[in-house]
Each structure stands twice: as structure tokens, then as C-alpha cells.
Amino acid sequence: MFDSLTNRLNKAFKNIAGKGKLSEKNMDEMLKEVRMSLLEADVNYRVVKDFIANIKEKAMGTEVLDALDPSQMVVKVVRDELVALLGESETSIHFKEEGITTVMMVGLQGTGKTTASAKIANLLKKKKDRNVLLAACDVVRPAAIEQLQTLGQQIGVEVYSEGVEVDALTTAKNAYQYANDNGFDTVLFDTAGRLHIDDELMQELENISKAIKPDDILLTVDAMTGQDIINVAQSFHERLNVSGLVLTKLDGDARGGGILSVRAVTNVPVMFVGLGEKIEDLDIFYPDRMAERILGMGDLMTLIEQAEEKMDKEAAEKSAERMMSGKFDLNDMLIQLEQVSKMGSISKIMKLIPGMNQMASNMDELKTDNKLKYTKAMIQSMTPYERENPDVIRSGRKRRIARGSGTQVGDVNRLISQFEKTRQMMKQMGKMQQNGSMANMDMDALANMQQGGGATLPQGMAPRKKFVSKLKKRR
Ligand SMILES: Nc1nc2c(ncn2[C@@H]2O[C@H](COP(=O)(O)OP(=O)(O)OP(=O)(O)O)[C@@H](O)[C@H]2O)c(=O)[nH]1
Ligand SMILES: [Mg+2]
Incomplete structure (x- = not known):
């Protein structure tokens, strides 16, 4: 980006x-x-x-x-x-103190209204503990209702629809009534799009808006359309008094002109950004973090949040506890590596760390991710006994592990020495935590960890699955 x-x-x-x-x-x-x-x-x-x-x-x-x-x-x-x-600071949805909060999604065809409706519903459900109803008010495109229903199922959010025979305005009113009767506190209305701004579309949207008086009208705009965003946003804003923007497809926007111009010209805040097709690919828009990302200062806050979200919290806590008490073994290392892979590719993560941005772009992404894969494969090629007692891994076992993971003995050596250093560091951090001092920290070990030790790997070789399953029987 x-x-x-x-x-x-x-x-x-x-x-x-x-x-x-x-x-x-x-x-x-x-x-x-x-x-x-x-x-x-x-x-x-x-x-x-x-x-x-x-x-x-x-x-x-x-x-x-x-x-x-x-x-x-x-x-x-x-x-x-x-x-x-x-835009200075983030803008949130204007939740009603009491009663049902209503959010209407509007935008041109294919900009991502339906996807954004589901993404936002999911976010409100998970992070804000809202009881959300999605209302299918796009009765123009035949498959639109089904699309929303599929997404609703995926995120466990109910979708209200009356089929294409009933007009959008009636559906919207009935959806509100349904939400009221069934204890929902938030309704998101997905509406129809048009290829161009036309009066018929605007009239329909205005009618719905007048009837349900939404707390927010969110306009989805496709970041890839560049400066055209400004014209679209202005036209919608004039008719509907848009309260926030959802800038979608930022993952495909190489230049960034739209996001940098739209707020200044329209004075409508960006509330969310879409960063991909998947449900989780939506971020609350924080102007300060975006500015820092653009300047390449990294984005520690986002990194921390992403990490927290995607890591299996319990496993992480348990493993951290063990690590701090000096009981760190290769199983723990595997848990850590798996958590890193869940967060996405290493170079993606590195881009978010201050100072690492430049390094990340110079790095061969594939190589790093391969390294992670092979390090995991090596640990997986060990017997449970070996993982718990890495000290028993001597030459014969090393050769077997290398064969099983498609690596060289030298790689296994590197993994073990990396593991040793990490274990040392964990012990020190444990002590540090006890006496509250950084003074005893082994800075070399820390530097090594930051550089990500482990294997330098042969390309194109895959870990052998058959081999791994045989190991279960071995000590
Ligand atoms: N890469 C990427 N694709 C997205 C994003 N948001 C939506 N899309 C894709 O864009 C396409 C259109 O998305 P929809 O949500 O159906 O758009 P819409 O505005 O509801 O379209 P209409 O209902 O036809 O007006 C789909 O293929 C989505 O997967 C995003 O943030 N990034
Ligand atoms: Mg749609």
C-alpha cells in the first residue's frame, strides 16, 4: 500500500x-x-x-x-x-443511547456496500457487543439478497429480507419493525447500487433515509477510482448528508490519492477502510496511524491489535508463563511460530514495525515465509520426547530430523542454537520480571531474536508428511 x-x-x-x-x-x-x-x-x-x-x-x-x-x-x-x-481523530458510528441504532449503506455499484455491511456488522457484534440485524434492501440485483444472506450466515448475524417482490422502502421499514419486536439494538441497511449517480437511485435512498432517519449514512467508495472519489462523495453528500465514508479496496490502491484528498475536499470523515475481500479485512480508520504508515514510521498500535486478535490468547498466555519460568521447550517455540504464521507473512508484519519498513521491502518475502515453514517442519519432525528435551538431540537424531523436514543438519544445528539463545533470553526476562530490572538483559540474544534466527533453507523442498506421522510412535 x-x-x-x-x-x-x-x-x-x-x-x-x-x-x-x-x-x-x-x-x-x-x-x-x-x-x-x-x-x-x-x-x-x-x-x-x-x-x-x-x-x-x-x-x-x-x-x-x-x-x-x-x-x-x-x-x-x-x-x-x-x-x-x-481527519485528526477517528470517527465512530453514532450509537443511540437508547433504542435502535440504524446505519444505512449507500454507494455506486460494486464499490463494496454489501461486503462492508457484513464486515461492519461483524465488527460491531464482536468488538462492541451489539445485537445486529442486517436488512437486505437491494431488491434491484437479483443475487444481492442471497449474497447478504451468505455473508450473514458466515458471521452469525440474522438477515431480514422480503424477497425482490417487495420494494426497498417497505423492506427497510419492516426490517426496523422486526428489529424492534425482536430485541435488536442495531440495524444495517444494505441498499442497491447504480453504475452512475442517477435520480432514481437518489430518490429511493432519500425515501429510505426519510423513513428510518438513520443515525449514520455510510458511503462506500472504491479507493482504486482515485480522485473520482471526490465527485462521487460530493454528489451523494449533497443529497443524503453522508456521515461517514468507507474506503474500500485499499489493498489494491497503490497510490493513495483518494484517501488523502477525500476528507479535505468533502469534509466527510473516513470511518472504515476495506483491505481485502475477507470479513476480517476491515479496519477502523485512525488518521494518525494512517499518516505514520504513509510516512513509513510503521504502525505499532495496529500491529499490537492484530497480534492480540489473531493469537490464540490462552495458548499464548500459558506458553508465556512457561517461558518466563524457564520451562521453554521446542513445543513452546512451535506454538510461537504458529502464532506468527497466523498473523500473516513476516514481511507484512515487519512493515508495521517502526524502522523495519525499508528492510521489509528489500526482503524476499517468500524466503522468509519459507524459513518459518521449514523451522516448523523441523520441530514437527522431532519426536514429542525430543521436543520436550532438546538436549537429547545429537548427531543421529539431527540427521533424521533433517531428512524428515527436507533440510540439512546445519539447519537443525542453527535451529537448536537459536532455541538455546531464546531459552536463555526467556530465563533472563523471567528474572527481569521478578526483580523489575532491564540491567541483566543479554542484548546479543535479544538482537538475535529480533533478527529471527533459525534455518537458512534450501528452496523447493517440502517437509515429508509420511515421515512426521511415523514419529509419533518413536520416543
Ligand atoms: N480487494 C478487495 N475487494 C473488495 C473489498 N470490498 C469489497 N470487495 C469486492 O468487491 C466486489 C463487490 O463488492 P460488493 O460488496 O458486492 O459491492 P456492492 O457495492 O454491494 O455491489 P452492488 O450491490 O452490485 O452495488 C466483491 O467481489 C467484493 O469481494 C476490499 O476492501 N478489497
Ligand atoms: Mg451489494
């Missing part, structure tokens, strides 16, 4: 880094670079113009020019301006 924008901005900052005091000339050069990067990312030119003017005004202030490290201060100014451009 936005890789080339991030790279260009970084280049612009690099040019002034370490320059000591900044001259107006340095600054102008840097700003020119920033301006070019934004225009190239398809950000609206008026937005760019204002953005640069704001930065210049702040960056030429004494606070920056007199700072110890002016280039750092400038990055901060740019970051703050980016956050302001994206």
Missing part, C-alpha cells in the same frame, strides 16, 4: 537529514519533493497546494529552525499535517 509515496517521501526527508540548521533553500527543495510525491500519488492538486503552504508556514517557524535536529522536526510537522488532512 502506497509504497512509492512512502519511498519518495522518505527520500525527501533524507535529503535534509543531518543538515544541521536548515536554510530556506534546503526547505524549499524538500517541500518540492513532497509536493511532487503527493501529485504523483494522485492527490488533488488544491489539497496539495494547501498542504504544502501549511507545512511551509509551520516549518519556517523558529520552533523548527532552532531545534536541535531540524529535519526531525520537519518530519513531525509533515506528520501532524498529514493527520490533520486525514
Whole structure:
């Protein structure tokens, strides 16, 4: 996402880094670079113009020019301006204190209304503990109701529908009544899309809006349409008074112009971003995190949240407890590795860690993920006894493990020495936790862990499954 924008901005900052005091000339050069990067990312030119003017005004202030490290201060100014451009802070759904909260989804055809309805329903159910009803008010496209029903089933949320014979307005009103009679506290209305903005569509949406007086009208816009988003958003906003945007398909948006322009031009906040086709691929939009991601500072908060969500919490806690008490064995290491794989590819994760962004893009993603796979395969090729007692793994066993996992003895050696270092570190961390000090920390071990030790692996060889199953019988 936005890789080339991030790279260009970084280049612009690099040019002034370490320059000591900044001259107006340095600054102008840097700003020119920033301006070019934004225009190239398809950000609206008026937005760019204002953005640069704001930065210049702040960056030429004494606070920056007199700072110890002016280039750092400038990055901060740019970051703050980016956050302001994206909307300062996150905007949430306007939940009613009492009664049923209603959210209407609107947007052009194929922008992702139905998908977003299900994603948001799922998020509200899981994170906000809401009792959500989905209302199928797209009676134009024949398969639309079925699509919503399938998604509803997938997330365990009831879908209200009356089929295509009943018009959207009636369905919407009845869905509200049904929610009221059956104790739902939130209704999401999925509506029909059109290829272009036309009066018939707007009229239908206006009628529904007048009847149910939604607490939120969320407009889905496809990030890949670039600056066109602005026109679409403005047209919908004029007729319907849209309260929030769902920017979909950000996973396919290489440039980022839409997301950077739309808030500034329309003044409608982005509430959610869609990052893929799956139900979980939806994030609440946090302007500060997005700004930092664009600047390549990583996104620790998102990383932590993702990690927490996807990790099997109980297993993690148990294993951590064991680790801290020094009882760390290869089974624990396997649990840890499995949790890392659940979080997604390593290089994806690394992009979210400050300072690692550049490294991640230079890295061969496949190689790293392969490394993880083979490290897992090696542990899986060990007998349960060996996993619990890694000390018994000597040459004969090593050869067998290497054969079983399609690796070399050297790889098994590396895994074992990595394991030893990790075990050492865990012990130290356990002690540290007890006496509350970082002083005893073995920094080498920590560095090694951060670099991700383990196997350097042959390509194209797969772990042998048959072999693994035989192991169960062995000690
Ligand atoms: N890659 C990606 N695909 C998405 C995202 N959101 C939706 N899609 C896909 O876009 C297509 C259209 O999504 P829908 O949810 O059916 O769009 P819609 O606005 O309801 O479409 P209509 O009901 O026909 O107007 C589907 O194939 C979705 O899987 C996203 O964030 N990323
Ligand atoms: Mg739809």
C-alpha cells in the first residue's frame, strides 16, 4: 500500500537529514519533493497546494529552525499535517443511547456496500457487543439478497429480507419493525447500487433515509477510482448528508490519492477502510496511524491489535508463563511460530514495525515465509520426547530430523542454537520480571531474536508428511 509515496517521501526527508540548521533553500527543495510525491500519488492538486503552504508556514517557524535536529522536526510537522488532512481523530458510528441504532449503506455499484455491511456488522457484534440485524434492501440485483444472506450466515448475524417482490422502502421499514419486536439494538441497511449517480437511485435512498432517519449514512467508495472519489462523495453528500465514508479496496490502491484528498475536499470523515475481500479485512480508520504508515514510521498500535486478535490468547498466555519460568521447550517455540504464521507473512508484519519498513521491502518475502515453514517442519519432525528435551538431540537424531523436514543438519544445528539463545533470553526476562530490572538483559540474544534466527533453507523442498506421522510412535 502506497509504497512509492512512502519511498519518495522518505527520500525527501533524507535529503535534509543531518543538515544541521536548515536554510530556506534546503526547505524549499524538500517541500518540492513532497509536493511532487503527493501529485504523483494522485492527490488533488488544491489539497496539495494547501498542504504544502501549511507545512511551509509551520516549518519556517523558529520552533523548527532552532531545534536541535531540524529535519526531525520537519518530519513531525509533515506528520501532524498529514493527520490533520486525514481527519485528526477517528470517527465512530453514532450509537443511540437508547433504542435502535440504524446505519444505512449507500454507494455506486460494486464499490463494496454489501461486503462492508457484513464486515461492519461483524465488527460491531464482536468488538462492541451489539445485537445486529442486517436488512437486505437491494431488491434491484437479483443475487444481492442471497449474497447478504451468505455473508450473514458466515458471521452469525440474522438477515431480514422480503424477497425482490417487495420494494426497498417497505423492506427497510419492516426490517426496523422486526428489529424492534425482536430485541435488536442495531440495524444495517444494505441498499442497491447504480453504475452512475442517477435520480432514481437518489430518490429511493432519500425515501429510505426519510423513513428510518438513520443515525449514520455510510458511503462506500472504491479507493482504486482515485480522485473520482471526490465527485462521487460530493454528489451523494449533497443529497443524503453522508456521515461517514468507507474506503474500500485499499489493498489494491497503490497510490493513495483518494484517501488523502477525500476528507479535505468533502469534509466527510473516513470511518472504515476495506483491505481485502475477507470479513476480517476491515479496519477502523485512525488518521494518525494512517499518516505514520504513509510516512513509513510503521504502525505499532495496529500491529499490537492484530497480534492480540489473531493469537490464540490462552495458548499464548500459558506458553508465556512457561517461558518466563524457564520451562521453554521446542513445543513452546512451535506454538510461537504458529502464532506468527497466523498473523500473516513476516514481511507484512515487519512493515508495521517502526524502522523495519525499508528492510521489509528489500526482503524476499517468500524466503522468509519459507524459513518459518521449514523451522516448523523441523520441530514437527522431532519426536514429542525430543521436543520436550532438546538436549537429547545429537548427531543421529539431527540427521533424521533433517531428512524428515527436507533440510540439512546445519539447519537443525542453527535451529537448536537459536532455541538455546531464546531459552536463555526467556530465563533472563523471567528474572527481569521478578526483580523489575532491564540491567541483566543479554542484548546479543535479544538482537538475535529480533533478527529471527533459525534455518537458512534450501528452496523447493517440502517437509515429508509420511515421515512426521511415523514419529509419533518413536520416543
Ligand atoms: N480487494 C478487495 N475487494 C473488495 C473489498 N470490498 C469489497 N470487495 C469486492 O468487491 C466486489 C463487490 O463488492 P460488493 O460488496 O458486492 O459491492 P456492492 O457495492 O454491494 O455491489 P452492488 O450491490 O452490485 O452495488 C466483491 O467481489 C467484493 O469481494 C476490499 O476492501 N478489497
Ligand atoms: Mg451489494
